[in-house]
Amino acid sequence: MEPTTLGMRVAAGAVTPLVRKLLVRRGPGAGLVDQPVRIGGWLSFRGEKRTLDPGDLARLAEEVVARYAKAAGPHDAPAPEVRREVADALAHALGRLGELDMDDVQAVRLGPGELAARVGRPEHLSAGADALFGPLLHTVCLHVLNFFTQNSTFVARTAVEQSARLDRIASTLELLAERVPDRTAADARFEEEYAAHVARRHSELTIYGLDLHHTREWPLDTAYISLEAEAGGAPLPAERALHGTERVLLRGAAGSGKTTLLQWLAVTTARQDGERLARLPHLVGRVPFVLPLRRVLRDGQPPTPDRFLHAAGSSLAGEQPDGWAIRVLRAGRGLLLVDGIDEIPETERGATRRWLRELLADFPGNLWLVTSRPSAVENDWLARDGFAELALSPMGRADVAAFVQRWHEAAEAPPELADALLGLVRTTSDLARLASNPLMCGLLCALHRERHGFLPHSRKDLYEAALSMLLERRDVERAIRDDALRLSKDSSVVLLQKLAHWMLRNGRAEMDRADVVAQLERTLPQMAHITATPEGVYRHLRDRSGLLREPAADRVDFVHRTFQDYLAAKAAVEEGDFPLLLDNADKTQWEDVLRMAVAHARPAERARLLRGLLSGPPDSEHAEDHHYRELLAATCLQEATELDPAVREEVERRLRSLVPPRDLAFAHWLADGVGSPLVLGLLPGPEGLDDETALNVVITASSFTEDAALPVLARYRSHPSLGVRRQLAWAWHRYDTRQYAREVIAHLAEDELYFTVASVEHLKALRDLGGRSRVHAAYVHEPEDLVAHVPAERLTHLWLSTGWSAGLDMSWLGAFPRLRTLVVPEWPPEVVERTLPSALKVKVSRNVVSP
Known part of the structure; x- marks a missing residue:
């Protein structure tokens, strides 16, 4: 048997x-x-x-x-x-x-x-x-x-949990009834089809490095890592960026996960999954519109709502009922995900802002999330229109570990390979900086597997290795044979450089297919060993390189902007386009191009570029322009492997003059713009600094996630300023939990300070320190985790973050007999009254302040 x-x-x-x-x-x-x-x-x-x-x-x-x-x-x-x-x-x-x-x-x-x-x-x-x-x-x-x-x-x-779940379902249904008015049968039918279409279209990501043996598509549910966004110093999960506000401008570096976040929000909203939306009630009943700007603005005219689906290339565009999109937006049910302000020419951004303002005025009540690279638009670009600003943070240790493990599972690679890579990242500061965003982390995973543990330590070397993997080994490993056309890696790079260089000169993130073929037609006579037609070469690059794609009919772009910038910079250096680079250095979309140009250049050419940056923009009297170029020059130092010592000293001298940062915006600019350990070594104090300057220094230092930032932060652990202590408590999640607890958290004065906990490990570490009277649950926690790990005899003030949804059963608060103040999200008063135990004697506050 x-x-x-x-x-x-x-x-x-x-x-x-x-x-x-x-x-x-x-x-x-x-x-x-x-x-x-x-x-x-x-x-x-x-x-x-x-x-x-x-x-x-x-x-x-x-x-x-x-x-x-x-x-x-x-x-x-x-x-x-x-x-x-x-x-x-x-x-x-x-x-x-x-x-x-x-x-x-x-x-x-x-x-x-x-x-x-x-x-x-x-x-x-x-x-x-x-x-x-x-x-x-x-x-x-x-x-x-x-x-x-x-x-x-x-x-x-179980009965209690079922009651709480029923309350959440009832609340969700109330929201749904409020947001979804009576619709025509045609509208309802189309919305169902459209939701399924959005979920299918955006439910997969490209995973770099899986194209040798496996599919390049990665299920979004598996791939998505919940990153954090910063709002005035307080962290929150990035997917909750629109909770409590209708309009957000989200900034993030290239490859930081902005587009992935938009895809996740679109799919989550389309699916209307009850359990997930219980914690995201602002998405209940919404209809998502994904609007990648480089695509929807390609004809020069911003689309009206009835043309949203056409502009985005949706296959259902012709099936939508007349006036459907207008009716959705009039009812305030839209979720408008506008991606890539930085990917449109700077000359078109003013018109784009006017288009957004007109839509906001004509269709109030909808949710808007607009994304951009950090310095692409000024800080108050959409402030007049009620947009809150968030910054997408680099991946922390836990995020990197989760990403690496999921990547190796998707690649069916041995777990010990993931462990080996994480060991290298944790012990090598150069790799730690490279692994701080999903794009770079994915490339490191792929190269670590393919090169048996040997990894590049600079951004330029990482791109070169990635190109070699994609262009040289991909077809060999997949046993692909194309007798009609076989291009070497060098030939492919030359051709791709020509296309990237054209896009750079013309300020474009996409090309018409006809322009691609025309550029190849001009180049191929100089490459006599290639006998194929320009059209055939284009198809080969599109189908075999893994770097080009057609996102819409007759439209061509690179799979990621960073590859375009790298190849464009290489072409610009080879063509001697140094005046072109320096004349455009003030345009933020050229930032990565300048950095990579310094990496590609020879020593004398590097000195020329850096001196040009330090000399300031032509005909500019604004100090901010000079500071931007000085910071850009300092950023480029990381890529300058060989450089005239006098030039290096001048760049460092200029950087020292910008430290300490004079205000909050400059602190973020200094950290995000330079991103170099050089900045950490220049940060002063705390002696001789006023409270505001000390806070700016701590904000700058805590933007660096590597361990080198810990000694700087530890110097401020005895600072009396509540603002400084708040920032130090909040930054905990970016570093090793136990080490940061020992070196910083244990030394912070407790008066008026909420200690921010972002995980169960934080709760346990804080418990081991004896607990604290004020706790801020910054991310979603299960009630039993708080009850199990927060010492009941210490807790007097509890701040629940926006991860706690209205309607949850709160009787567990009775486990904390000394609790006097409870800070909750923006719950309606009747929900608070219904939810909290009647015997609980606490002051309830709905004015959530920065921790």
Whole structure:
């Protein structure tokens, strides 16, 4: 008889008594005030001893296997050595069961199969033991969960959770009824089709480096890493950027995840998943419009709402009912995701702003998220129109670790390869800086795998290695043969440079296909070894290089702007276009081009470029223009491997004159613009600095996520200013949890300071420091995590971030008898009154301030 079948047959008679022996019952109640009992807390011999030692577990496992063998009969019973092997493995698994960090309700949600998977199975079992171990562990887990469901605490807690879930569903339905008025049958039908279309179209990402052996498309649900955005010093998950405000301008560096965030918001809104939207109520009932500016403005005229789908290249554009988009926006149901202010020519940005203002005035009440590179537009570019500004932060340690692990899972690469790469990133500051955004992190993953652990340490070398991987090895590894046309890597680079250079000179992020072919036609006569037609060469580059694509009919662009900038800079240096580079240095879309040009240039050419930057823009009397060029020159130093010492000293002298930063905007500019350890070494204080300057220094230092920033931040840990201490407490999530807790958090004066916790690890570290009276739960936390890890005798002030949605059951607050002040998100007063326990004597504040 199959082990699985027999395991289920003998379960009730053999395993159930042992499970009852293993677990202890608790008293009645909903288990909401006392600390939730983790699985490990249930493991005990009832009435005999409170804990199980390895010997107890071994005897239990042996008895389970023995009863199984008896039920199997003399002919089907496993051999003694197999029984011994299975008993040892099962004893180890029972021990792991007690180590799981979840309670009984969470375990039941998993089900027996997933619970057994969490426990894990040992490696190197013999075939007979492996066949028997799985069914027996599954059976044990099944009866453990059955025990939990019969426990009165479980039943009561489940009822409470179901009530809270029903409240959330009711709130969602109320929002839906409010936001979705009566629609025509045609509108309703089309919206359903359009939602499915948006979910399909935006549910995949390009994962760089998976194109050698695997598909280049990565499911968005797997790939998405929740990054953080900064709003006036307070962090929040980037996907909640529109919570509490209708209009946001989101800034982020190239490759930082801006477009990925827009895709995630579009897909989440289109799917209208109840569980996910319970924490994103502002997206309930919305209709997403994804508007990549370089595409929708390609004809020079911004589209009207009825042309949104046409401009974005949607295949459903011709099917929308007349006036549908207007009706959606009139009802205030739109989610308008406008991507890439920086990717349109600077001369067109004024007209784009007027277009946005007209839409805002004509269609109020909709949600708007506009993205841009950090310095593409001035700080108050949309401030008059009510836009809040957020900055997308670099990936922290946890984000990098999650990204690397998910990348290797998608690539079906060994886990130890991911561990090796993370070890390199954590111990090498150059790699840590490169891995701080998803694009670069993906390239590092790919190169680490392909080059067997050998990685470049500069941005230029990283791009060169990536091009080699994409252009030289891709077709070889995939065994692709095209006898009609085979281009070497060098030939492909030359041709791609010509296209990137044309786009740079003409201020374009896309080309007409006819222009691409025309440029190739001019170049190919100089490359006699290529006999194919310009059209054939274009198709080869599009289909084989992995760098060109056609996002719409007869429109051509690079798969990512950073590749375009790199190749354009290389072409500009080879053509000697130094006056062109310097004349355009004040245009923010040329920033990365200048940086890469310095990397490609020879020493004398580098000196020429840097001296040109320091001399200031022609005919400019504004100090800000000079400061921008000075910061750009300092940024370029990272790429200058060989440089005249006098030029380097002059750049560093100019940089020293800009430190300490004079205001908040300049602090962010200094950190984002230069992004070099050189800045950390120049930051002064705290002695001799006023409170505002000290805060600007700490903001600048905390923008660097590598460990080199810790000594600078630690110098300010005894500063009396509440603003400085807030920034230090908030920056915790960017560094190693335990190290930062020891070196900074433990030394901060507590008066009036909310300590920001961004993870369960932070909660545990703060508990180990004795707890704090004021806690700010900056990200979404499960209530049981706060109850389990926040010392109840210390907590007097609790600030719940925007991750806590209205309608959640709040009776768990009774676990904190000294709680006096509760800061909640912008919940309506009636929700607060309905949600909070009547016996709770706290002051409720809805004025969320910066931590």
